[in-house]
Amino acid sequence: MKVTINGKGKDIKKGVTVTEVLKTENVKMPDMVSVQLNDEFVDRNNFSSTVLKENDKIDFLYFMGGGNIGF
Amino acid sequence: MDFSEDQIERYSRHIILSEVGVEGQEKLLNSKILIIGTGGLGAPAAMYLAAAGVGTLGLVDGDVVDLSNLQRQIIHQTKDVGKPKVQSGKETINKLNPDVNVITYNELVNSNNILDIIKDQDYDFIIDGTDNFPAKFLINDACVFSKKPFSNGGIIRFQGQLTTYIPDNGTPCYRCIFQSPPPANVVPSCREAGVLGVMGGIIGTLQATEALKYILKIGSNLAGYLLTYDAIKMEFRKIKVSKNKSCKVCGDHPTIKKLIDYKQAACDLKTEKSSK
Numbered sequence: 001m002k003v004t005i006n007g008k009g010k011d012i013k014k015g016v017t018v019t020e021v022l023k024t025e026n027v028k029m030p031d032m033v034s035v036q037l038n039d040e041f042v043d044r045n046n047f048s049s050t051v052l053k054e055n056d057k058i059d060f061l062y063f064m065g066g067g068n069i070g071f
Numbered sequence: 072m073d074f075s076e077d078q079i080e081r082y083s084r085h086i087i088l089s090e091v092g093v094e095g096q097e098k099l100l101n102s103k104i105l106i107i108g109t110g111g112l113g114a115p116a117a118m119y120l121a122a123a124g125v126g127t128l129g130l131v132d133g134d135v136v137d138l139s140n141l142q143r144q145i146i147h148q149t150k151d152v153g154k155p156k157v158q159s160g161k162e163t164i165n166k167l168n169p170d171v172n173v174i175t176y177n178e179l180v181n182s183n184n185i186l187d188i189i190k191d192q193d194y195d196f197i198i199d200g201t202d203n204f205p206a207k208f209l210i211n212d213a214c215v216f217s218k219k220p221f222s223n224g225g226i227i228r229f230q231g232q233l234t235t236y237i238p239d240n241g242t243p244c245y246r247c248i249f250q251s252p253p254p255a256n257v258v259p260s261c262r263e264a265g266v267l268g269v270m271g272g273i274i275g276t277l278q279a280t281e282a283l284k285y286i287l288k289i290g291s292n293l294a295g296y297l298l299t300y301d302a303i304k305m306e307f308r309k310i311k312v313s314k315n316k317s318c319k320v321c322g323d324h325p326t327i328k329k330l331i332d333y334k335q336a337a338c339d340l341k342t343e344k345s346s347k
Contacts, residue, residue: 041315064225
């Protein structure tokens with residue numbers, strides 16, 4: 001099914017959760033990422049139970065410090 | 072306010088802009104901007120705001136200039152190593168533009184001092200130029216509590232991003248996006264971090280642009296957006312971000328009523344080196 005990940009169209013299989021899509025998109029540190037699904041933030045505790053649907057728009061937003069520490 | 076001949080010449084490229092003009096330049100000279108952190112982000116922001124003729128610039132930093140700062144923190148010079156960063160910053164600004172009144176706060180922000188610092192000059196706009204998550208959440212909450220607009224910026228490696236918070240505007244705060252600081256054990260060590268020096272210049276200057284446009288009331292800003300920059304791919308992306316109803320500080324049922332001092336082990340390259 002078609003979804004938009006970080007602004008780019010992608011074809012992914014059905015029934016994929018947010019946790020799984022973070023893996024397939026090679027997000028190395030999922031703890032450092034905030035997820036917005038169709039313009040609404042997904043609670044971190046619900047990543048593994050939130051299933052993507054056709055035409056969903058998902059964005060990964062990264063924690064960023066100032067160069068000394070950070071992600 | 073009467074401009075001197077020198078001022079008319081100094082700010083001529085601003086005054087000639089129809090969106091700024093004499094009136095806008097007057098607004099800038101009467102404005103007060105607080106910059107928290109005079110490092111990678113704060114240094115370039117401070118220099119452009121000073122050059123632009125922002126009348127009062129507050130600088131907050133409790134660190135001293137380190138040789139490893141000079142790769143990106145352009146407000147400080149080799150001769151300044153060992154000097155408090157706010158003092159070094161003030162000296163550079165005074166040389167750049169005598170119109171600017173620099174107020175220095177030689178301390179790191181915490182839950183006991185931040186509201187007083189913001190109130191000290193009743194600053195119009197705040198720039199978060201800090202490098203750590205406890206400070207970023209503290210600044211966010213303090214600005215939400217005191218209803219102050221601010222620009223949040225972050226840089227790491229070849230990446231940077233920024234967003235703007237405008238109070239009473241229905242726009243999301245930093246905590247709407249990032250709920251709470253990441254657990255300390257997932258934050259990688261310095262050896263995995265690092266930053267290309269120009270990143271602070273790019274993002275810090277964009278933060279300064281947000282501040283100037285807010286004072287001048289021109290155009291649109293990054294309230295409700297996160298602008299990300301990837302220097303490797305040379306790509307900017309403007310992501311719409313929404314207010315989070317369950318945000319603990321500005322959501323429908325806020326539970327955070329007091330400022331929080333989060334603990335996060337600061338990463339120090341020197342300590343890492345000597346501990347090897």
